[in-house]
Amino acid sequence: xxxxxxxxxxxxxxxxxxxxxxxxxxxxxxxxxxxxxxxxxxxxxxxxxxxxxxxxxxxxxxxxxxxxxxxxxxxxxxxxxxxxxxxxxxxxxxxxxxxxxxxxxxxxxxxxxxxxxxxxxxxxxxxxxxxxxxxxxxxxxxxxxxxxxxxxxxxxxxxxxxxxxxxxxxxxxxxxxxxxxxxxxxxxxxxxxxxxxxxxxxxxxxxxxxxxxxxxxxxxxxxxxxxxxxxxxxxxxxxxxxxxxxxxxxxxxxxxxxxxxxxxxxxxxxxxxxxxxxxxxxxxxxxxxxxxxxxxxxxxxxxxxxxxxxx
Amino acid sequence: xxxxxxxxxxxxxxxxxxxxxxxxxxxxxxxxxxxxxxxxxxxxxxxxxxxxxxxxxxxxxxxxxxxxxxxxxxxxxxxxxxxxxxxxxxxxxxxxxxxxxxxxxxxxxxxxxxxxxxxxxxxxxxxxxxxxxxxxxxxxxxxxxxxxxxxxxxxxxxxxxxxxxxxxxxxxxxxxxxxxxxxxxxxxxxxxxxxxxxxxxxxxxxxxxxxxxxxxxxxxxxxxxxxxxxxxxxxxxxxxxxxxxxxxxxxxx
Ligand SMILES: Nc1ncnc2c1ncn2[C@@H]1O[C@H](COP(=O)(O)OP(=O)(O)OP(=O)(O)O)[C@@H](O)[C@H]1O
Ligand SMILES: [Mg+2]
Numbered sequence: 001x002x003x004x005x006x007x008x009x010x011x012x013x014x015x016x017x018x019x020x021x022x023x024x025x026x027x028x029x030x031x032x033x034x035x036x037x038x039x040x041x042x043x044x045x046x047x048x049x050x051x052x053x054x055x056x057x058x059x060x061x062x063x064x065x066x067x068x069x070x071x072x073x074x075x076x077x078x079x080x081x082x083x084x085x086x087x088x089x090x091x092x093x094x095x096x097x098x099x100x101x102x103x104x105x106x107x108x109x110x111x112x113x114x115x116x117x118x119x120x121x122x123x124x125x126x127x128x129x130x131x132x133x134x135x136x137x138x139x140x141x142x143x144x145x146x147x148x149x150x151x152x153x154x155x156x157x158x159x160x161x162x163x164x165x166x167x168x169x170x171x172x173x174x175x176x177x178x179x180x181x182x183x184x185x186x187x188x189x190x191x192x193x194x195x196x197x198x199x200x201x202x203x204x205x206x207x208x209x210x211x212x213x214x215x216x217x218x219x220x221x222x223x224x225x226x227x228x229x230x231x232x233x234x235x236x237x238x239x240x241x242x243x244x245x246x247x248x249x250x251x252x253x254x255x256x257x258x259x260x261x262x263x264x265x266x267x268x269x270x271x272x273x274x275x276x277x278x279x280x281x282x283x284x285x286x287x288x289x290x291x292x293x294x295x296x297x298x299x300x301x302x303x304x305x306x307x308x309x310x311x
Numbered sequence: 312x313x314x315x316x317x318x319x320x321x322x323x324x325x326x327x328x329x330x331x332x333x334x335x336x337x338x339x340x341x342x343x344x345x346x347x348x349x350x351x352x353x354x355x356x357x358x359x360x361x362x363x364x365x366x367x368x369x370x371x372x373x374x375x376x377x378x379x380x381x382x383x384x385x386x387x388x389x390x391x392x393x394x395x396x397x398x399x400x401x402x403x404x405x406x407x408x409x410x411x412x413x414x415x416x417x418x419x420x421x422x423x424x425x426x427x428x429x430x431x432x433x434x435x436x437x438x439x440x441x442x443x444x445x446x447x448x449x450x451x452x453x454x455x456x457x458x459x460x461x462x463x464x465x466x467x468x469x470x471x472x473x474x475x476x477x478x479x480x481x482x483x484x485x486x487x488x489x490x491x492x493x494x495x496x497x498x499x500x501x502x503x504x505x506x507x508x509x510x511x512x513x514x515x516x517x518x519x520x521x522x523x524x525x526x527x528x529x530x531x532x533x534x535x536x537x538x539x540x541x542x543x544x545x546x547x548x549x550x551x552x553x554x555x556x557x558x559x560x561x562x563x564x
Contacts, residue, residue: 088398104319
């Protein structure tokens with residue numbers, strides 16, 4: 001089956017001449033959760049806005065469910081639900097009405113039962129007859145999600161859904177995302193929280209300065225890009241590392257009681273056995289060994305910096 | 312056709328109107344009454360009749376036109392400007408709707424409100440003066456067409472405006488003067504010849520004249536020309552809105 005969302009060489013130049021997307025290619029599979037990571041101004045919102053029809057692409061093409069977003073905009077937009085980054089809501093409107101309004105706007109006939117289900121799922125049922133301005137920030141964000149879900153979309157875009165949200169609501173949000181995924185909804189979310197991408201995404205895309213630097217399976221990404229560290233605890237403190245160990249990438253702790261060795265898991269040999277051998281040849285007694293893997297966050301920072309240095 | 316969307320927008324816009332129904336009703340009643348007191352008493356005592364019609368009755372069509380035009384513009388311009396201002400327009404832009412459906416919803420609601428005001432003023436006027444309507448169907452047609460075309464015009468202003476000042480600018484600087492100078496409160500034939508010619512460049516003259524004809528059978532310009540003018544204006548506004556949505560001007564970045 002073709003990808004649910006197919007983005008081909010998508011470029012966006014804003015009116016002022018700023019190129020916010022520089023030829024993005026991306027296929028998003030049906031039913032997956034894709035997390036887009038990237039620093040402020042990377043082009044995440046621009047990418048989403050273009051797919052949803054809020055901004056016009058300068059060139060390139062996008063299809064959703066096999067339909068072109070420009071030629072068949074009714075079909076593609078009907079498939080898409082969007083939770084925008086900013087909390088844009090009419091302050092005087094009532095919760096229930098605004099959700100029903102969204103449903104109608106997307107061409108679905110009135111269905112009070114469905115609206116009720118959605119409000120309950122998002123713990124907003126108690127607030128159904130409140131005005132938006134009477135809600136807290138977290139509740140408003142949930143109203144945005146309820147609006148986006150009101151027409152039962154097959155593709156859901158969540159633009160920083162957990163920005164400024166407390167831990168509990170973030171967990172709720174993750175649960176909601178998991179439920180939607182179970183229903184087969186394709187989900188694209190942007191976030192600045194790497195732990196979020198690690199926790200819920202199937203694939204991770206990294207975008208910076210309008211370019212998609214990589215898209216990969218979360219676990220592959222972490223093993224392929226991941227650097228591991230081996231910490232060697234010593235029996236007796238060392239004042240300096242012996243010269244014979246200089247071809248290893250080692251760092252001696254200040255107290256001289258441990259040495260960290262950084263190595264690449266992708267390399268053919270990790271060099272651990274050789275290192276241990278070199279230690280005993282020097283007569284250094286090893287007390288303990290432990291390894292740790294770098295997180296997505298480290299990977300992300302490395303990637304973005306690498307491209308910044310290259311530029 | 313996404314009828315659900317049209318109805319949703321229409322209902323949403325009308326809800327705002329119904330929330331302030333008393334206010335929407337009372338203000339035109341009061342302002343109409345004031346016009347009759349001021350214009351009717353002060354000027355009417357000097358001008359008894361215009362072309363055989365009592366001055367009080369003569370100004371009714373102009374009075375209705377003035378309110379209908381300004382109401383249509385302000386309702387429609389605010390209706391589309393507000394979502395732009397608070398950012399809820401994202402939803403409209405990402406919805407499976409075309410320009411016609413958006414226009415039907417917003418402009419339909421604005422025109423309905425303006426029509427309501429027009430009817431209220433007509434009814435209020437009937438309390439002050441003796442009114443006969445010579446061509447009721449033509450009267451309704453002119454009123455409805457004016458509501459629609461000026462709501463379309465207001466919609467364009469709402470999209471064009473980048474701030475609240477601009478939103479007020481066109482109605483204040485262009486529309487109100489044109490309406491006041493458009494023969495709302497006098498007959499063009501009362502002006503010196505040069506001004507009569509100048510006035511013919513004012514589009515509002517054609518609307519007021521046609522509308523007044525439907526009441527009294529009196530017109531400054533041929534009624535066919537009035538009809539043509541208002542249909543032309545409607546078509547022009549529709550064309551501009553179609554272009555706006557095609558190019559995304561000031562709405563789609
Ligand atoms: N309407 C606009 N006109 C001109 N430039 C714009 C416009 N919208 C965004 N940009 C620019 O495009 C770039 C990408 O913006 P975008 O909002 O897509 O970033 P983002 O990745 O969503 O950032 P953030 O994490 O801060 O939300 C930025 O440099 C921004 O200044
Ligand atoms: Mg953004």
